[in-house]
Amino acid sequence: xxxxxxxxxLDGLQxxxxxxxxxxxxxxxxxxxxxxxxxxxxxxxxxxxxxxxLLTGTLPHKNGILTNQTVRLSKEESLFHLxxxxxxxxxxxSYYWVSxxxxxxxxxxxxxxxQNDEDRAIQHGIFYSEDHYPDxxxxxxxxxxxxxxxxxxxxxxxxxxDDTGHKYTADSKEYRGSAIRADIILANILPQWIDNGYxxxxxxxxxxxxxxxxxxxxxxxxxxPLLVIxxxxxxxxxxxVVRQLNLAPLACHLLGISPxxxxxKVELPGLLNQ
Ligand SMILES: [Zn+2]
Numbered sequence: 001x002x003x004x005x006x007x008x009x010l011d012g013l014q015x016x017x018x019x020x021x022x023x024x025x026x027x028x029x030x031x032x033x034x035x036x037x038x039x040x041x042x043x044x045x046x047x048x049x050x051x052x053x054l055l056t057g058t059l060p061h062k063n064g065i066l067t068n069q070t071v072r073l074s075k076e077e078s079l080f081h082l083x084x085x086x087x088x089x090x091x092x093x094s095y096y097w098v099s100x101x102x103x104x105x106x107x108x109x110x111x112x113x114x115q116n117d118e119d120r121a122i123q124h125g126i127f128y129s130e131d132h133y134p135d136x137x138x139x140x141x142x143x144x145x146x147x148x149x150x151x152x153x154x155x156x157x158x159x160x161x162d163d164t165g166h167k168y169t170a171d172s173k174e175y176r177g178s179a180i181r182a183d184i185i186l187a188n189i190l191p192q193w194i195d196n197g198y199x200x201x202x203x204x205x206x207x208x209x210x211x212x213x214x215x216x217x218x219x220x221x222x223x224x225p226l227l228v229i230x231x232x233x234x235x236x237x238x239x240x241v242v243r244q245l246n247l248a249p250l251a252c253h254l255l256g257i258s259p260x261x262x263x264x265k266v267e268l269p270g271l272l273n274q
Contacts, residue, residue, distance in 0.1 A: 002197040003256040006154045012162025014207030018225035022183035032235040037226040037242045045214045045221040050205035057248030057263035074101045077260040080121040086257040088152035091124035093141035099127045131163040165208035199230035234270035
């Protein structure tokens with residue numbers, strides 16, 4: 001494995017659903033190919049604030065991204081900024097809020113879908129702006145970025161699980177089905193990405209509750225999965241709860257670059273060579 005990293009963020013995937021419904025990921029854990037953890041998200045358990053937590057390793061009260069309606073560029077140093085600063089190549093296939101946080105705000109649907117500018121924080125981006133944009137297409141976008149630019153850091157952000165949870169609640173065959181479909185997509189694509197030398201992170205921003213919502217402090221909306229496939233992390237099914245602030249500095253560690261000054265020192269059982 002190289003230092004390349006594919007960071008996959010499945011929006012709205014609660015921990016329990018990931019463990020119970022995603023059999024390919026379960027197989028990777030059982031066969032000691034992946035490490036699995038329970039991550040406790042920060043609050044509010046809302047999307048845009050948690051994108052900023054995941055990508056900058058800073059808390060909402062500090063970074064100021066406190067609601068989904070906070071439409072402005074981030075003032076923090078993100079994984080995109082850090083990879084670019086270290087001479088690495090980055091790319092993302094993501095929901096348009098990621099463009100608004102790190103490249104340009106507000107998002108202009110007709111002109112901002114495809115972005116290629118190595119002077120910006122996000123060097124290569126494909127952005128969608130409909131919550132039902134199919135995960136199958138999103139992962140094909142990500143695969144195109146990988147094949148075209150061989151990015152050191154590829155951030156992949158899907159939305160169908162969250163969208164389905166809002167429409168049908170977490171306690172629905174539709175929500176569970178959307179997690180199963182994401183698992184099948186991963187089973188089709190991850191072996192190839194791993195063969196390409198990529199380390200893999202799979203996690204979520206927040207979970208989903210039985211009202212079809214998230215935002216609060218209970219386990220159903222705060223507990224999300226983390227899977228790591230890397231020769232820098234010992235595979236196991238860990239039962240320690242991991243803080244979400246660890247994700248950004250963990251990504252730096254896997255990429256072989258220094259974290260930002262604001263990031264915490266990674267606390268992750270099974271992490272090697274720190
Ligand atoms: Zn949502």
